[in-house]
Amino acid sequence: MIDQFGRLIDYARISVTNSCNLRCVYCMAEKNELTSEKLHLSVEHIIQICTAFASLDIRKIKITGGEPLMRKDIADIVRSVKNIDGIKKVTLTTNGILLPQVLEDLSSRELDGINISLDSLDANSYKAITRRGSVNDSLSGLNFALNRGFSNIKINCVVIEGLNDQEIENIAALAFDKNIAVRFIEIMPMGFAKQHKLVPQDQIVMRLEKHFGQLVPCSGNFGNGPAVYYKLPDFCGKIGFISAVSHKFCTSCNRVRLTAAGHLKTCLHFRNGVDLRTLLENKVSQAELICHIENAILQKPVGHAFCSSFSEYEEEFADMSHIGG
Ligand code: SAM
Ligand code: SF4
Secondary structure, eight states, X not given: OBOTTSOBOOEEEEEOOSOOSOOOTXXXXXXXXXXXXXXXXXXXXXXXXXXXXXXXXXXXXXXXXXXXXXXXXXXXXXXXXXXXXXXXXXXXXXXSTTHHHXXXXXXXXXXXXXXXXXXXXXXXXXXXHHSSOOHHHHHHHHHHHHHTTOOOEEEEEEEBTTTTGGGHHHHHGGGTSSSOEEEEEEOXXXXXXXXXXXXXXXXXXXXXXXXXOOOEEOOSOOSSSSOEEEEOTTOSSEEEEXXXXXXXXXXXXXXXXXXXXXXXXXXXXXXXXXXXXXXXXXXXXXXHHHHHHHHHHHTOOSOOOTTOSOOSSOBOOSOHHHHTO
């Protein structure tokens, strides 16, 4: 559907759980005491909501979390959402660790793409960022997906000053001999991430060009949203940038988000939206559900205010693990 600012909203990110097997320093508390309640929607509620999305011309769904692969029924969720009339693409974002188990059960016809979050290739830095993960497990997940024939694979790397910025070239080099996209993401100042310092896109571009040669823009559309893609000389894959702070892209925002608690968020930065879980628990009709979603989208804020000290909306306070990134 089209929102009040003329933006086509055709993409929804769905956080299917707030649980995670990692504790990335910018995303979750080490001890998740305050938010220890495990939140997730039932498969039936996810299907009902995605069916409503489809009737509003939302065609692309990203399954996220928390760590979505923590859900035992993840293959069922992917398959069920993909089977909804009007849903064209279902993709997944994961830390990759459980991919070998889960992909045994899913084909590239059912899952249209996989984003793997990988902030470091160095065992110690990876552990320092994720607090409990092993980079080899994540890399095994990547290789498993490649060997299983999945072609739309992207690596997401949030670059943080002092934590992994020394690895930019090494991480980019993953796309040298693999047909994947390595995407560098500017950390957004929300929740725990406020304690960390962003590395701007232009700085990363300068470093990559000094090391590898000129970045040449790719034409075409390779993903669901705001990433811009480039080729480096002799690279098999692509390099992408998602720079919500230094290259704000709200004027072309095409997305809504469903949190693990079932709240439909219309802007990452703000609380604006509607509590779909309560509506479903109160057994609203499908027509009413669609109407609530439509009204929320019509009131989608014009954009984030990360760089401003004032905003007319209530700022989001939930962890990114609830929201889904
Ligand atoms: N666990 C899965 C994963 O790590 O891909 C899915 C959930 S995670 C919240 C989704 C994405 O959001 C990850 O790529 C993560 O790095 C990113 N993310 C989390 N907090 C962020 C922040 N403050 N700014 C930018 N990206 C963030
Ligand atoms: Fe877990 Fe993903 Fe958050 Fe890391 S970024 S703690 S893997 S949800």
